[in-house]
Amino acid sequence: MIGEDMNSDSYDIIVAGGGMAGCAAAIAAARSGFRTLIIENFGFLGGWATAALVNPFMTHRTSDGKPLIAGLFDEINSRLAILGGLLVNSFDPEAMMFALQEMVLESGADIRLHALCEEASIADSGEIVVLIRSKSGEEEIRCRRLIDCTGDGDLAVSLGARFETGDEQGLPQAATLMFDVGGVDLEKALQYVKDNPDQMRFPKLSPDADPAVLADGIISVAGYYQLIEQARAAGDYNAPGDLIFYIGRPRKGEVTFNTTHIGGVNGIDAGDLTRAEIEGRRQMMSIVAFVKKYVPGFEHAFLLRSAAHVGIRETRRIIGEYVFNGADVTHARKFDDAICRLAYPVDVHSGKGEGYTKDEEQVTGPQIPPAGDWYEIPYRCMVPLGLENVLVAGRCVSSTQAGHGAIRIMPACVAMGEAAGTAAGLSLKDGVTPRNIDPGKMRELLKETGSLL
Numbered sequence: 001m002i003g004e005d006m007n008s009d010s011y012d013i014i015v016a017g018g019g020m021a022g023c024a025a026a027i028a029a030a031r032s033g034f035r036t037l038i039i040e041n042f043g044f045l046g047g048w049a050t051a052a053l054v055n056p057f058m059t060h061r062t063s064d065g066k067p068l069i070a071g072l073f074d075e076i077n078s079r080l081a082i083l084g085g086l087l088v089n090s091f092d093p094e095a096m097m098f099a100l101q102e103m104v105l106e107s108g109a110d111i112r113l114h115a116l117c118e119e120a121s122i123a124d125s126g127e128i129v130v131l132i133r134s135k136s137g138e139e140e141i142r143c144r145r146l147i148d149c150t151g152d153g154d155l156a157v158s159l160g161a162r163f164e165t166g167d168e169q170g171l172p173q174a175a176t177l178m179f180d181v182g183g184v185d186l187e188k189a190l191q192y193v194k195d196n197p198d199q200m201r202f203p204k205l206s207p208d209a210d211p212a213v214l215a216d217g218i219i220s221v222a223g224y225y226q227l228i229e230q231a232r233a234a235g236d237y238n239a240p241g242d243l244i245f246y247i248g249r250p251r252k253g254e255v256t257f258n259t260t261h262i263g264g265v266n267g268i269d270a271g272d273l274t275r276a277e278i279e280g281r282r283q284m285m286s287i288v289a290f291v292k293k294y295v296p297g298f299e300h301a302f303l304l305r306s307a308a309h310v311g312i313r314e315t316r317r318i319i320g321e322y323v324f325n326g327a328d329v330t331h332a333r334k335f336d337d338a339i340c341r342l343a344y345p346v347d348v349h350s351g352k353g354e355g356y357t358k359d360e361e362q363v364t365g366p367q368i369p370p371a372g373d374w375y376e377i378p379y380r381c382m383v384p385l386g387l388e389n390v391l392v393a394g395r396c397v398s399s400t401q402a403g404h405g406a407i408r409i410m411p412a413c414v415a416m417g418e419a420a421g422t423a424a425g426l427s428l429k430d431g432v433t434p435r436n437i438d439p440g441k442m443r444e445l446l447k448e449t450g451s452l453l
């Protein structure tokens, strides 16, 4: 383990999974004074933010621009900015990997990379035993509190937690292989966007918009309906959907594509994942060839990098003391044990893999909180039914598919992780199980460290 203690097989708190939620949980847990270990399967931290190249941070503001999440999320943003890896809400994945690694180590937590948490069990002493497998073989590491941030709830399930997946038929949202493209002439690309509003879903640029100015800022472009139709008719486009969608990265001329869609993928099935990687890569190569041949501004573009792992939007949602749902979003519900405020809408991609379509339902009234308002995520979503001393945070928290579609975004995952680490520390300090902590006390601690509650 890299960190203070290289030979320990026992910790106060173990965080399984080093995505945005896991890193935030580990930092908060270690800062509350407890010996903490974070275990990650990849050779770097960040989860989907780095391994799946997901970008940008979706909005953590109300419709009238009030920020709803701060705390550790702001700290991460500051780190990214110092590294030159942040442009508004868009970040560089290399900067993210480094920022998270350094922040976790500075918090005093230990890191174990290249290690898969296989299962957890309860020892006679009441401690939780986490079985990990790596190139070193199998190891057991004990802890008093476990925070499952694997995104899939792997350890919570091995301890007996119940879960749900997907829609009523169990079909999860489509998978997407993200990729970055460099060498883009953004000014030229935006000139086409401005001149062809009927071809674009967004942005619809006004006649006085200046592409040269816009190219220096954060861009988010979706459309090119006609070019895709033409290319498809010519046998030059082999990806689903009516449009391509790309977002600027902080370095000018680099964009990330969120366009491939692979349907029917169970993200915890190795066969499905294999199919998704293969199909995603085929779609990616077709899209790259298409933009170079057809899309103004992309003539000299090149494939910079593809994600190390196909992006999986949802797998297991661990059933907890409260199941966050779509009505919580639309009714802007508030909770006594709130850990995070958010105004992001319900955002569920079809699981069939049809891609983004022209007439796809835009964010509509019933899926968003009232203008200027927000909803809250209760702590109870992170407390799995029937398990003691275990919390879950991030994209595997207790929610319906609609609820999950709103709270799965990265800023919320950071806030949930921060709350889980803080709650685990508080439970050890107060000698109670995480289920029985005083939520008021937890919220005070979170406010002291900058959370907007």
Ligand SMILES: Cc1cc2nc3c(=O)[nH]c(=O)nc-3n(C[C@H](O)[C@H](O)[C@H](O)COP(=O)(O)OP(=O)(O)OC[C@H]3O[C@@H](n4cnc5c(N)ncnc54)[C@H](O)[C@@H]3O)c2cc1C
Pocket: 016, 017, 018, 019, 020, 021, 022, 039, 040, 041, 042, 045, 046, 047, 048, 049, 051, 052, 054, 055, 056, 057, 058, 115, 116, 117, 118, 149, 150, 151, 152, 154, 175, 176, 177, 178, 258, 311, 312, 313, 393, 394, 395, 396, 408, 409, 410, 411, 413
């Ligand atoms: C294609 C796609 C596009 C998206 N677009 C956006 C967007 O534009 N903006 C936004 O804010 N959000 C977006 N999201 C959502 C967001 O990226 C994720 O919900 C969020 O990053 C999840 O964070 P997490 O920490 O909960 O889980 P993850 O990022 O999934 O991290 C889990 C970590 O645990 C590790 N792990 C898993 N199992 C084990 C195990 N058994 N042992 C050890 N380690 C394990 C994994 O390797 C991973 O590093 C998108 C997601 C996808 C897939």
